[in-house]
Amino acid sequence: MRAEDGKRMLSVPNLSSKDFFLSVFIFFSFIVSLSSEPTYRIVIDPGHGGVAKDPKSLHGDKYDSVTQTFLETYKQGTEHGSYTERKVVLDLAKEVHKILKLTETETGWKEFEGYLKLFSKKNDFTRVKLVSHLTRETSFDDDVSSDDPNAAYRLYDYPDSKTAVRKKGRLSKINEIKPQLVLSLHLNPAGKGQKGGMAAVLTPGYKTFSLLKKxxxxxxxxxxxxxxxxxxxxxxxxxxxxxxxxTADTWIYFHGYWSKKNGKDTDLTKFEGYRQNMISWKYADDPNWEKNIGKKGPYAKSHEEFLETGRFWEREMGKKEEWRREGGKEGFGGDNHYVTKELMRFVQYGLPIQLKKLDTPYPELGPIQKPYISTYSLPTYTNALCAFIEIGYVNRSRDIKYLTQNKKETAISLAVGIYSLFVGLDVKKKLNLPYHPKGKKVNWERYETYFDEVL
Structure with a gap:
């Protein structure tokens, strides 16, 4: 048949046996890739881990290249009696990690499906792999004799205590994994009359800080x-x-310094640093950026002289950061608020249905409290959606009981919630429970390659 007839003859190249087998391998690799399960990267971050130890110049956090010192004493976390935040959240994080790991094997997936069936009336579930990473598996207590007990637990990059070589802190290590989702677990102390529960930790986006500046x-x-x-x-x-x-947080966000109480002037005695340059990621400024401090531009010390220029500020003003931190399904806080509150709803729903005994009421949990709002680091300096949860109050026995004695049930609830954020889940209706998960997946597709672009 002639090509001019409108039908082209299939031309078979003369392949060597080596080329032939290579072609077959590539073909079947392509077929396998089409049939393989969607894979998502999750970082589980049990808060803190280090120790508030003097001198700050050796053991602190938030190392600043301008002053060449640590700006903060390490934030050790809260504790009450024999319970410490670092231990409770680490044990819970390990349990969540273990349950998510089930999704990586066929045998494990069958067990994970059993957990999904506790929450959903359906029997068939989309198969995915939820690849989990822990930011730490120890605490400073495990090596109290260390010369630098906070080395593994600092949030920001820091110089090695012996070589002065810059080492990556927790934020940089998280970004290195390029996760779609970060689950950060913390505890709070409850004040007088506060009955416990859980709360989201949120940071707004550029839109809100710009309003406060105005x-x-x-x-x-x-x-x-x-x-x-x-x-x-x-x-x-x-x-x-x-x-x-x-307003003070707005000054820190834009200038690295606090404002004075009048909200008009910079307090040059209170320096928090240029945090975007304290981590290793795509949006840090080029070397020698320090020479621009105090000049008109992104390192000005007043609103009047400030200009939003450079990679970090382009990111902050971008649409994807607005989606992460503004508006959204919860009315404000963006997708960060949704993933955080949805996981709390899964715990509020999942613990009672797993712990309820026959012919008894559902056990009561502390409520979901109002969010904590400030210029927090983790929700700001990662591209991932950030579920930052104060998951209980260390001095409320009911909260501690669920987080320790019922650690597995809490972890199952979080793991099922994470699955739902990626896939969606048709959750059974339980009329006697105060909270029901929405079961709606995040619109991950609109972020395109944003999670990979962090480096």
Missing amino acids: ISNKEKSPNSFLKGPWSDWLVFQSGWSKLENA
Whole structure:
């Protein structure tokens, strides 16, 4: 048959046996790749792990290349009686990790399906692999004689205590994995009258910080913030209003310094550092960026001189960061808020259905509290969606019981929730429970390659 007839003859090249087998291998590799399960990367981050030890100059965190010192004493976490935050959340994180690992094998998947059936009325579930990584498997207590007990637990990059070579902190190590989701587990101390429960930890995006900046510059009314969803800001400076605390955080976000109480001037005695350059990632500025400090641009010390230029600020003003941290299914906080609150709903739902005894009421948990809002590092300096959960209160026995004695049931609830975030889940309706998961998957597709672009 002639090619001119509109049908082209199939041409078979003269392949050597080596080329032939290579072609067959590539073909079958392609077929396998089409049939293989979707794989998602999850980092489980049990908070803290290190020790608040003096001198800060040797054992602190948040190493600053400008002053060439640690800016903070290491944040050790809370404790009450014999319970420490670092131990409780580490044990829980290991349990979640173990359950997610089940999805990586056929045998394990069958067990994982059994957990899904506890939550869903369906029997068939989309097969996926939830590849889990832990940020730590130990605490400083495991090596109390170490010269640098915080080396494995610092949040930010730091110089090696012996060689001065820059080492990666937790944020850099998380970004190295390029996860789609980070689950960070923490505990809080409860104040008088606080009955425990759990809460999200959120950081807004550029949109909200820009609004607060405009309020400082008298370009917007304070009511534009006070009547908005972010108004219940964390009060970390006593004697200051929520707006004054939010304004101080805005100064830290833009300038690395606090504002004074008047919300108009920079407090040059309170330096928090240029955090985007304290980690190893794509958005850090080029070497010798320090020479631009104090000049007009991204290192100006006042709002008037500040310009949002450079890779980090391009990222902050981008659509994908807005999706992560603003608006969204929960009304504010973006996808970060949704993944955090949805996992809390899975725990609030999953613990009672697993622990309920025949002919008895569902056991009661502490409620989901209002979110903690500030300029937190983990939700800001990763591209992953960040489920940052204060999962209990260390001085409330009911919370501690569920997190320790019922650790496996709590972990199952979190693991099933993580599955649902990637795939979706038709959750059984239980009318007597105060919280029901939505069971809606995140719109991961719109992020395209964003999670891989962090390096």
